Amino acid sequence: MRHGVLTVLIVSAVGCSSDQTPTYPVSGRVVFENGNPVRHGTIELTSVEYGTTSTGRIDHDGGFVLGTYTADDGAAAGDHNAIVVQMVIADGSFEHTIDHGDAVPTKYAAYENSPLEVSVNSDEENVVTLTIGQ
Secondary structure, eight states, rough: OOHHHHHHHHHHHHGGGSOOOOOBBBEEEEEETTTOOSSSSSEEEEEETTEEEEEEEEEESEEEEEEEHHHTTBSSSSEEEEEEEOOOOSSOOOOOOOOOOSOGGGGGSSTTTTEEEEESSSSSEEEEEEEEOO
């Protein structure tokens, strides 16, 4: 009898993901005003309506794919505030062997300061370009 109860509990627990906010694919590029790509870092979006957070790794050509619950499932529909975070030690303590490109100004790493915004649509392809200014 205990086995039947345990099975019911496991099945019920697996079905709990249905209350997740729906997500829609989002990809794009992060570039500087001069057109050069941001060559590394992380992009993060926070949904204004749902409070969900979506993240993606920025690759060498500035491209990214966002994920909320998995690495590439996208973001919730609606308006989002966005940040771009980089971590490069440039204090001269060692010589870099990889060209990290231009540095993103630190104001883009905090939601309170970043001017970046993204709108995600549920009924069309979401390919965005975020431009980093000085």
